[in-house]
Amino acid sequence: MKKIHVSLVIPVYNEATILERNVKKAIKSIEKITNEYEIIIAEDGSDDGSDLIASRLAKPNKKIIHLHSDKRLGKGLALSKAFKTSRGQILAFLDADLSADLSYLKEMTKKIELGYDFVIGSRYIKGSKTKRKFIRNSSSLLYNWLCRNIFSLDIHDFQCGFKAFKRDSLLKIIDCAESKDWFWDTEILIKGSKKGYKIVEIPIEWADREESKIKLYRMELLCY
Numbered sequence: 001m002k003k004i005h006v007s008l009v010i011p012v013y014n015e016a017t018i019l020e021r022n023v024k025k026a027i028k029s030i031e032k033i034t035n036e037y038e039i040i041i042a043e044d045g046s047d048d049g050s051d052l053i054a055s056r057l058a059k060p061n062k063k064i065i066h067l068h069s070d071k072r073l074g075k076g077l078a079l080s081k082a083f084k085t086s087r088g089q090i091l092a093f094l095d096a097d098l099s100a101d102l103s104y105l106k107e108m109t110k111k112i113e114l115g116y117d118f119v120i121g122s123r124y125i126k127g128s129k130t131k132r133k134f135i136r137n138s139s140s141l142l143y144n145w146l147c148r149n150i151f152s153l154d155i156h157d158f159q160c161g162f163k164a165f166k167r168d169s170l171l172k173i174i175d176c177a178e179s180k181d182w183f184w185d186t187e188i189l190i191k192g193s194k195k196g197y198k199i200v201e202i203p204i205e206w207a208d209r210e211e212s213k214i215k216l217y218r219m220e221l222l223c224y
Helices: 019-030 050-058 075-085 102-113 134-150 167-176 184-194
Strands: 004-012 037-044 064-069 088-094 118-122 129-131 162-166 199-203 205-207
Touching: 004 019, 004 075, 004 102, 019 037, 019 050, 019 102, 037 050, 037 075, 050 064, 064 075, 075 088, 075 167, 075 184, 088 102, 088 167, 102 118, 102 162, 102 199, 118 184, 162 167, 167 184, 184 199
Parallel strands: 004 037, 004 088, 037 064, 118 199, 129 205
Antiparallel strands: 088 162, 118 162
């Protein structure tokens, strides 16, 4: 079996209006990096037809894998399940709304190849370009400031939905994560740091999409 270079996971919950379009965009971006890839649609108990779209996309294309859950697992558990079934040497995920500019995936994979364990797409370091509503941006900055100081980590964007990992490094700690939902990103970074992993942030371009599932009244606002 041909070695898989990159496994790209897209966590999905009720994204029927954008799923097909954005999976096709992801394919175009990843094929600029490598032909040895798989895209895993981690579809998490959707009830809007996203499951049917994901299944239809995967059926004719062996590089697309649809992981379905009958009930909602939460983002963290859905990602863990997908990564543990993946075959890539470099593991990555991005939000289904493609708020992050996918062109930065190439730089992420290069950083992993250079020896980094985790690569974070960052919206809050020099060189990043971010378009966000004031309240969401302010709350996210506050969350990241608190995490940076509480856990004494030199990380500026714990929760950006665009990260890459060295396979062996992530799988060594993935079952240690207790969070099943939004805190998963932060917890994985904390545990990786305690293990002495090499973690780097790269500046990216980010623009919040109107179709984002994160609502202003939900707890995720603070971390996202």
